[in-house]
Amino acid sequence: MLESSRVVVVGAGVAGMSTARSLAAAGARVTLIEKGERLGGMAADYACKGTDRCNKCNVCLVHELVRDVKSRPDIHVMTGCTVDGAEALSSGGYRLKVGGREVECSAVVLATGFEPFDASMRPELGYGALPAVVSALDLEKALRDGGGIGEKFRRPIGKVAFVQCVGSRDLQRGRGYCSRVCCMYSLRMARAVRHRNPSIETTVFYMDFQGAGKDPGDLRRRAEAEDGVRFVRARPSEVAPAPDGRAVVWFEDLDGGICRPGEFDLVVLAVGTGPGRDTRTLADMFGLGLDEFGFFAPADPGDEAATGVPGVFVAGTCRGPRDIAESVADGERAALAVLHEQAARRARQKIALSLSAGTWPGRRVLRGQPETVEVSSTVLVLGGTAEGMEAARTLSDLGCRTVIVGEETGSDGDSGAAYSLLARVDEDSSIDVLAGGRLVRLDGQAGGFRATIEGPGGLVSEIGAGALIVATGYRREFPEAARGLAGRACVVGLSELSRGAEMLPTLGGVAGDCTRGVKIRLPGSMGRILAKRAPLGAPSPHLEESGVPWAVSEEHGKGRGGRRAVIWVGVRPDTARAVFREAISAALSALAAGWEVYVLCPEVAVAGPGDEELYLEARRQGAVFVKYDEEPEVQAGSALRVLVRDPCLGAGGAAASAADDVPGLLAVDADVLVVAEEAYPPPDSPELARVLQVNTGPLGFFQDDNVNFLPVLTNRRGIFAIGGCRGATAVADAMVDAHVAAYLAARLVGTGSLHVDWATARVDPDKCALCLTCVRTCPHRAVDVDDEMRAARISRAACWGCGVCASECPGKAISLESCSDDEILASVAPGVTAFCCDHSALIAAEATMAALPTDEAAGLNIVAVPCTGKVDIIHLLKAFERGAEAVMVAGCFDEGCHFLSGNRRARLRVGQAASLLKAVGIEPERVRFYHIGPDMSAAFLEAVQETMQVARELGPVVRRRAG
């Protein structure tokens, strides 16, 4: 149905390319317009930050997107042009003026990206004036170009400082929002810098750590413990020149409260994300709204891709800061929104996907024999969470029948959003709900799953489904440090508070009129610092400096009606990102009800859209935020007292003994303690993961910790994990998951047939010994046992085509289409053979080959493989038999393999080959493994030259007998 309608995507950055790819996959014709001369946008300049393993920076996704987009004939790319005018057509589309030409389209997706903050706008930080001061983007480019950063910046570098929040969370410059990505990119860059040069010391000056990803707390801990990255909570006020081109960072040391200098060889400013330069022009052209910071604003918070103007959609960082994976997801969602509108425009209730059978983004290099497989278009949603119901509703729009299995309740992760969805789910005839059902068994593969559901009372039913969406949410439980407090009368969980309509007033009965106070131990003359800590806009009750050890602030409490709540958000960074907004909302409600509020937390998590504003509002209204670095102590006897040390108020945490001697210690007598719960997977998660044969990742949540699976893929095709089940997720993010998963599931099975044209592994049943090696090693669980044939059977729909099984099969009964042993070995010739992963090293190699001198290039045989996991040990040995002098295998970083374990298996085989070669008298260093990211052409070149050097030094394997 989309054949006659072209969609124009403006901006070939991450979100634009993702939108274009997604629309094309659904059958649309796409024109992708890019202002610059190349695809990739800002992110094309970023560097892979892999160390010994993948650090989840997502940069590799950009390079793959570029290649995907370039390889699609149904995406027409126009570079070097802008949209200079737009005329609305009566059909609902637009006629755009693009570089002097006219392009008619049915819809426009604006994905024009962001503009990094110009660090010279903060002259006190020395950018542009001091040679030692660079922006994070400068460092990205330096890292990408390879080599030492010292050579790049032409100076010896021993100490590097990262200064966070440059152009973010900055009210003075009208940028009162968090840029969401800088903490993580600085952390990863610090690790990458240390990895490349272990003698470099790195320090990160930051305000609040905004963690993202599966387990950012762990990444930070490892950065500190393994790489010695030092975190200093400070917002440097000035960067001054120092001798030898160095720079001095002046920062306020909380330990003592004085300004200290720190001398560094390189100061990296973590510049924030601002609205793109074209945003205003395009907003005027299409009549779109902007938010107060200049980003495109959604007209309807529930449908963020839509702009309120028919035919115009927005995606990616042009509507606010987001990381690469989020931008990819945003592109998918924008594509879905376009399809949705086009269906509505044709007065069809449901979206028909492309009329041909469903497709799956196959891999470029390897095509298999085309085949159309009948699939079930029913999608099973596990879990009646808000995200589960939203996925079901979206699938219904996409023409799929859905069965929701699970209780009709919100997961612990969402606050009531589920209830508003229930009605819509209830009245939708294409959604069935099996309340109280539980998946106990799953047979079959993508397109043809058979799910055994045990209902209440032991009733068992079997449901056929083409795809499954896991939406079981997350469980919330008091964090370890507060677990003993659960159940106390004056202690309440944050999620209970959020769900209860009455909120705080019902808890007021604990103590009606609190006359107790907040005591603060004042060391020396702390008034100056206290002034800073006072709630914004409110007269501080704590300002009186006195000789007495405790300054009592009873007035504060009395002034607010005498009720005081402490909200303790002592959760991991991943949970904090999901629940902090909830905590601030609770604080605001309590403030509105006349309560005095203290929020205790290690970090203020404000990376979500609007979170910083909400946080500032809470402070304006008088909430006191204490950012502690030692867990608070709660005394919950007959009265409730919370002891917490505010590092801003004094020095010497280590010397602390009795409470009264600890400077900066607050003793808050409170009526209610609200504890923000930590996120955990639901108790039956391990069992469900086993039944589904789906991997879990850090902290036991669903989904591997691997960027290629973001946002919603699991190791099995046709099974998606969304929202809280894959980690603590804010409601808005869970909805994105729901839309993306519904869309991907519909693209896979929505038409009832699936067109398989990608290369898959095939079993020769005569050779199969049923050893089960393939069943066990397939990362995607695509192999079953065919009881009739008495052989392994690989589902074409479920196979990802990595070839790991083919290389592990001890009976050589499995081969990968278009990539048989003979085809691989045909490329092997004397000289150096490099087996390159199609997803990483091969992309790097394409850029490298041009840089290689002709004589060297002649001696290099590059063998493309879909995954290094396809490289069989036999290939390595045969390469030497055929005259190779050295062999290298180059693939993704650990935890970054597209097929999860292929690169790890390849590395094991390289190790095995080395020891076997040694056993027959051949130098083991002739066979080598390298981790190469797709953007690491410099590193690839180094690897090739190193391997060639080995080959030159060792000469041919064959030693002719003298005479």
Place this chain on the structure above:
Amino acid sequence: MIVAERKSLDEILAMLQGCSRVLVVGCGTCVTVCMAGGEKEVGVLASLLRLAAQREGRTVEIGEATIERQCEWEFVDKLAPAIRGYDAVLSMGCGAGVQTIAQRFGGVRVLPALNTKFIGIPEKQGLWVEMCLGCGDCVLDRTGGICPIARCSKGLLNGPCGGSQGGKCEVSKDTDCAWQLIYDRLASLGRLDLLETEFAPKDWSKNRDGGPRKVLREEVML
């Protein structure tokens, strides 16, 4: 299944001294499944033998073949055309396979590439453990399905011994005490009473007494 393990390359190269035409023969049954002697391992070993020769400047011809089971005459017969002209056959089968080929092809040296280890299972991918000694007189009915002959380091019938510490055998902390396992299993089955009956000394006549053992079934004979 029968679990085997490849001999060291030094040992294999030493036994092939003087052979310039070698046929490496794999077996498609047990040793394929235990990843010691299937078609893939044949390819790896053959390749290594060629490389070793190349390295020393020798000319060799290394052939590769894998048959369904080296322990069956009919399958071994299929090697007949392939085997001609080779100085030696390097069998990647278990001991039974090596001997079957040797018996069938009298004129050629048949050499073992594997050490046949035991009857066992893959406890997990890449780790095989011994489960059965083939003692000829199974006692698993009385021991909760856990074999004390194969899995107790001492093969005790009335264990455990004093070397059982924290559920582990004194021989190695990686080895479970079989008698601890037996006790736990019987306890969970509510059959600890089985332990009250002492095992009489084992009748080893069913094992190796009288030389190599035979199983004769007249009703299936032709």
